[in-house]
Every structure is written in C-alpha cells, then in structure tokens.
Amino acid sequence: MNIFATFKSRIDAVIGELAAEGALPAGLDLARVAAEPPREASHGDVTTNAAMVLAKPAGKAPKEIANLLVARLKKVADVTDASVAGPGFINLKLNDEIWRSGLRDVLTTGTSYGDGAPGQHGVINVEYVSANPTGPMHVGHARGAVVGDALARLLAKAGFTVTKEYYINDAGGQVDHVARALRARYLQALGKLSEEDVQGMLQRKEIMYGGDYLVPVAEALKARDGDKWAAATDDKVWIPVLRDFTVAYMMKAVKEDLEALGVHHDVFSSEKALVDAGKVDDALKFLENAGLTYTGVLEPPKGKTPDDWEPRPQLLFKATQFGDEVDRPVKKSDGSWTYFAGDIAYHKDKVDRGFNNLVNIWGADHGGYVKRVQAALKALTAGKGALDVQLCQMVRVLNNGEPVKMSKRAGTFVTLRDLLDEVGKDVVRFIMLTRKNDAPLDFDYAKVMEKSRENPVFYVQYAHARGRSVFRLAKEMFPAADLSDGGLAKADLARLTDPDEIGVLRTIANWPRTVEGAALAHEPHRLAFYMYELASQFHGLWNKGNEETHLRFLQPEDQSVSCARLALVRGVGLVIASGLAVFGVEPVEEMR
C-alpha cells in the first residue's frame, strides 16, 4: 500500500465533493495535484499543492481554496490535523498508526513491498551492453551493463513487462578488421610471423586491433583447423571464416563476463542475421515507400570541414522531418548499408515484435547518434513509438586516487574481469549505480573496498548485517517468541513511539513512491540514495540505543516492545534487501 497514493485519491475525492456542491468548478484537472512527503519533517506528514495548482483554473485565490480543503481534510480518515502554510501548501498531520500499518504491509509482503501491479505499465524493451564482439568487455561496458540490468529489474518491479535485449554488431567493417587482426595472430601462432611483425602491421595500420587478447583466439583456431588458413589468399574465403570464429569466441567470452556480473539478457539480436534475412532492405523499402528517402548531397559540417571532404551523392533518410539536424546517409559509396541503416532495421524489428516503448543504454560517445534513431523510430511508427536513450558517461578507474590508464588500441584497458577479480560483483554493481548515468563516475579500487561511511555499498550492507545480528541475538533471548515475518506483523506496533522510530517508518512508507518515481524516470541510481538514507537512519537509531538503553531494540524484560522493534528492524532489512535485489546485489548476513 502506497500511503501517498492513498492520500492523493482521498484529496481528489474531497475536491470532487466540493465541486459537486458548487464550491469549486466541476471538471477540474487533478493531474498536477500531488500528495508528497514534505521536505521539512516539521511541516507534517503529507503535503499537497492542490490549492496552488487549482487556483488558476478555479479562478480563486490559493488560500481561499486551501481553507475550503482544510476544513474537509480535517475529517478525512487518519488525519489528525490540517493546516495552510506558505503560499498555499496544505500540510496534513497523520495518526502515527498509519506508519505502523505501513510497516505491517512490509512484513506481510516481504521484498515485493513497493512492487507495482504486474503489467500495469505495459511492455517495454531495454537494450543494453550491445558491445561489439571485437574484444573483451571493459569498464565502460560494465557501467552500461549494470545500469541497463538494474533499470530492467526496476521497471519489472514497478509493473512493466520487460524484455532485456542485446544487439550484436556482428556485421560491417569492424568485425572484418578483427578477422584481419586474428589472421596476423594466427600466422604468429603458426610461427610464420614474429611479435615484431604483428606490431609493425599494427603501426602501418594494416591491422586495426592489436591487443594480445587475440592470441588465445588464434591458438584456438590453430587447434581447430591447424594451418588450413595459412596459405589462403582469397580474403573472400578466409575473412568470413575467421570473422565468424572471432565473433563466436568473443560472444562466448562476453556472455561469461556478463554471467559473472549477474547480467542476463532475454534476447540476443544479431545484426548479421538481420542483414542476411533481408530486413535492412525491407526497412529501407518501407521508408522509401513512405517517401522518406532520397538521393542527395550533404553539406560539410559548418566550421569543421574534414580534409578529405568531397561532395558526394548518397541515399539519405529524411531525418530532419522528425527533429534531427540533417538528413542521414543510409548507404555507403560502395553501395553497402551504413550502420544506421542496420539500426533502422533493428528498431523496426523491435516494433514489429510488439515493442512501442523502448529504452537504449549507450555510451556517451554515441550521444550524437540519438536524434537520428529517434527520428527513424518516429518515421517507422507514425510517431507512436517512444525511445528513451540513456547515455552513460565515462568511468574513471583509479587506484588510491591514481588514474589507471586505458587504451583499447594499445590493448591495455581495464577489463570487466579485472574489476570483478579486484572487488567482486556486488561492489561493481552497487558503485556503478551511485551516480546518475549521465554524470562521470570515479571507480577507485581502494575506496570501494573501504569499510567506512564514505563507501555506500559498505554502509548499506552494514545496516542490513546489523539487523540480522539483532535477530541472532533475539532468538537466544526470546526462544519462545515467533520472530517470523508473519509473527512480527502481529506484534504490538503501538509500542513504537520514539520519534526516530517513527522517522524510520516514514522512510519505509516512502519506498513505493521512490520505486515508481525512479522507474518512470529511468533512474535506478535514486534507489542507491534512498538505501543510503534508510541505512543512515537505522544506524542513528542503533547508536541512540547506546546512550539511551531503554531505546535498544532488545529489552530482556519486555518481550512486547522487543518484538515491535524487531518488526521495525526486519522492515528495514526487507526494504534494503528489496532495493539491493533491484541492483542485483546480495544482502549480507554479517560483515566479514
């Protein structure tokens, strides 16, 4: 039960009554009326802006409306007081019992507390990672993977039906380049080239990928095929073979990395399969029939004409009709499709599979690409499809403040494996979600393992572990008590009276709002801040008991109050566990 949603509907009902009696105009739009927790706790328990947002449409002063509403709201269930404040806010004070009943909800629903009604928001497709199968996953991919996965879990929790998807860029020039690089490493494995030869080829740009991660791939190819491809001269023959071999090898590695990170996709879509099935041709035919493609010549970008610029007629998509700055090429000069053409086909494919609500998680370096894909989606769906692109900024990897250098070209970059080996899956996942994704993130090996309040993953886990340790002790202290969630739900929660105890219950009551808000905004990181806040309150309460012993959770002489407080401790634990589940992080039973 979402307390704020409950009061939103009660407030709406009061407005409806007043309208029915003629005190307010009928048919007011209540969409902007909100029932929220006030920022300032001293303002009460629930605040509403109703009087202010209705002032203009109702043609009355905010305070006048507020006074009308306050008189009625005082009589609404659970309200102990209502008052007008500031420019027309209405502050409601509630019976503490409402927070206690919120805690009972947590105990009876467990970690599904805060879930939206399944399917209430329809279907949605989240595409993330989509790393090129040309090398191992690095930190940048890891951030996208975690953000996408957490967002998908969050959306599911809020009541979306979610499909998690990965787009494999296994067509086009990059995978051919990898095939050529693999050929060099293969010849090296056969003893026909030296390391110096390979580095020379790299410097002369004869091959584009030089990382030694291709060495084991070459060994594997040699193990399978011997020297079968050593003498092959026709690159139409050997490139497809080596390319497919690399792609398969890399995708296997990528999937293993994702598995180790706890990321699972429902669907893997292959660009090559799309091309082979003729879907790119179909999609472009679709746009052509709609009159949205033409052959034209693009102007060079203003103020920055590339050295080798030459005007060239190309097949273009009329992206400007859908909000993009320029029309975008869909065909290369050699007649093959551009990457964008493939992406048009891919997004059409998603739409054809029934998805009109799409989210893509990309690296920030693809920011310039967003508008054209959104334009394409509008063109493909007659404006009905929605595509939100969440861009992930850089991750700076540090060790005790020292930057760890990354360069994919030189083959030295921080891989996802490095991260996992260094700090573990749960820490990687949590830290990646402690910033909004469009802000750069510092990932410091040393700091994320620190056991201090500065380290949010530790701080939140510590709160959970502390709660568990109370239960271990409680079982010894009250062997006969029913400490199951169901048993605690029956505890006499009226024994929870301290303002800080009620404060924790307030935060717990805010969890469903937080989940829904974060889901609709596509911002999973909000849950990290929520969990930190809840942990902070819990630690505060714990420590208060150090000085005021009557506030300690366990009172050996008073099982009734102990059980009420255990219910609170359990509620905190369940909400934290529920947030960590969205993050794909295991709550710990004890700190080691």
Added chain:
RNA sequence: GCGCCCGUAGCUCAAUUGGAUAGAGCAUCUGACUACGAAUCAGAAGGCUGGAGGUUCGAGUCCUUCCGGGCGCGCCA
C-alpha cells in the same frame, strides 16, 4: 562553427522532476566506546546553485543569452 550532456558548500555528490528555510558524506572543529560489532553516532561551521535577463503564486529545476568543462559532428560501429 553546430548539436547533445554538465556546472550546486573547500572536495565528491543529492534535491521527491516547478514547491516552503537548497540537503548528505569527506575534510575542519567539538563530543560519545566496562558495546546490541564505535567498521558507528551526536553536534558546530560551511552557499549570490557559473554570470545576466525572462516565464509565474513559486525557479537549482523551464526559456533566452553569455562564460567554463565533457562528448560527438558524411562512406566507424
């Protein structure tokens, strides 16, 4: 040059998406351990939200413009 993102306490970041007196942590200062694990907690101090205009009951949030930073800008993906 153009487009997108960003600019909040000395530092790292929040701010319920347009709400009330802009909040946390670190660092600084002051306190609390014969403990429910102090790996923590309580308190103090710290601000012209980059600058200037505008929109309205109300702006860190929206619009315009300038300054500063990041990313990108036709046959890479």
